[in-house]
Amino acid sequence: xxxxxxxxxxxxxxxxxxxxxxxxxxxxxxxxxADLTAAFAAYDADREQRCLVLTGSEKAFAAGADxxxxxxxxxxxxxxxxxxxxxxxxxxxxxxxIAAVAGFALGGGCELAMMADxxxxxxxxxxxxxxxxxxxxxxxxxxxxxxRAVGKAKAMExxxxxxxxxxxxxxxxxxxARIVPAADLIADALKTxxxxxxxxxxxALANKEMVNAAFETGLxxxxxxxxxxxxSLCGTEDKTEGMSAFAEKRAGVWTGR
Ligand code: HXC
Numbered sequence: 001x002x003x004x005x006x007x008x009x010x011x012x013x014x015x016x017x018x019x020x021x022x023x024x025x026x027x028x029x030x031x032x033x034a035d036l037t038a039a040f041a042a043y044d045a046d047r048e049q050r051c052l053v054l055t056g057s058e059k060a061f062a063a064g065a066d067x068x069x070x071x072x073x074x075x076x077x078x079x080x081x082x083x084x085x086x087x088x089x090x091x092x093x094x095x096x097x098i099a100a101v102a103g104f105a106l107g108g109g110c111e112l113a114m115m116a117d118x119x120x121x122x123x124x125x126x127x128x129x130x131x132x133x134x135x136x137x138x139x140x141x142x143x144x145x146x147x148r149a150v151g152k153a154k155a156m157e158x159x160x161x162x163x164x165x166x167x168x169x170x171x172x173x174x175x176x177a178r179i180v181p182a183a184d185l186i187a188d189a190l191k192t193x194x195x196x197x198x199x200x201x202x203x204a205l206a207n208k209e210m211v212n213a214a215f216e217t218g219l220x221x222x223x224x225x226x227x228x229x230x231x232s233l234c235g236t237e238d239k240t241e242g243m244s245a246f247a248e249k250r251a252g253v254w255t256g257r
Contacts, residue, residue, distance in 0.1 A: 001042060003035040011190055013050040013197040015043050018057075025063035026056045028108045032066075033086050040093045047256075050197035050204065052097040053189045054116065058182065061101040061125070062109030067134065084139050091115050091141075096196050096204055100189035101125045102182055106164070111140035114149065117208060119175065120189050121167040122182035127175060130162035148215060149175045200238035201256040206230075 001008075007018040017039055019026040026032075036054075043052050056062055065084075073083065090112075099116035106128045113119050113127070129142045137143065138159065147155035150173040158165060170176045180188045196204060210226045217225065233239050237257040245252035 005032045005035045006039055013048060014190055014193040015049050015052040017054045019062055022057060025060035027063050027066040029066035029069045037086060037089045040090050044093050044095055050201060051193035053100050053193050054097060055100040059103040061103060061105040062112055063104045064107030064109050087140050094205055096208055098189055098193055100185050102185050107131050108140050111138060111142045114145040118177040121170055121176040121179050122185040123167050123179055124182045125167040126164040127170050128164035129159045133162045200242060200254045202236050203233055206233055
């Protein structure tokens, strides 16, 4: 499919999605949301595709929600249309996906990156929630996901001052999984995605579900959820294959069953 605001490449079982509104530093407007929703739904439905990388340009992952689009929208319109609720369809993606961030990830751009299963950051990455400078506040999850990622002190300081965090600080604060030299970002992200894509598909879904459960449940329910999902995986053909392959010192060959 062709998208107005995205460029899509297939690298074997990995889908690479690039945000492509260079004239606006990849600011996220309604078209970007519509395109991402469609691209992620297509990825989730495609049995051949096993991991996805979302990236922007060297200068900007995304410089925020599109301020020029929001400029004329008042309360009745945004509340009435539940503006930004569409992101729930992106976060409902069941298969793994990675945000590969270079340059600015501000406002909605930071929030979009935080929707990913994890963030790989180029050493040029800058994260921030500067909405307060526009007399608003995060609206796509920033106050919740940033706080869960880096804790109250840093999240509160970032939201109240609108300052940016560089890649080093973001890694120290556990906002990002790893920092990569900017020139290697896409290659590293594709390699990491290929590693994930090489895992048994049901195990990938289950690992993602159980880590996410840690953000939704108390510890005892989370541990029970984990144990039950582990029990479920023991009923798969791929578990038999995975453990046989280990014993026979060979690579497993997955059926996704
Ligand atoms: C619309 C944007 C934009 C945005 C940049 N542009 N960010 N357009 N929405 N969020 C446009 C600029 O208007 C400009 O267009 C072009 O992209 C290049 O940007 P410059 O500012 O000229 O680039 P530079 O000087 O390098 O500065 C980069 C920057 C700055 C520091 C990232 O662009 C910036 O501060 N952007 C806004 C960041 C921000 O506040 N994000 C949060 C948005 S609110 P022209 O046509 O002039 O060339 C949000 C929250 C949503 O995301 C929830 C709240 C309801």
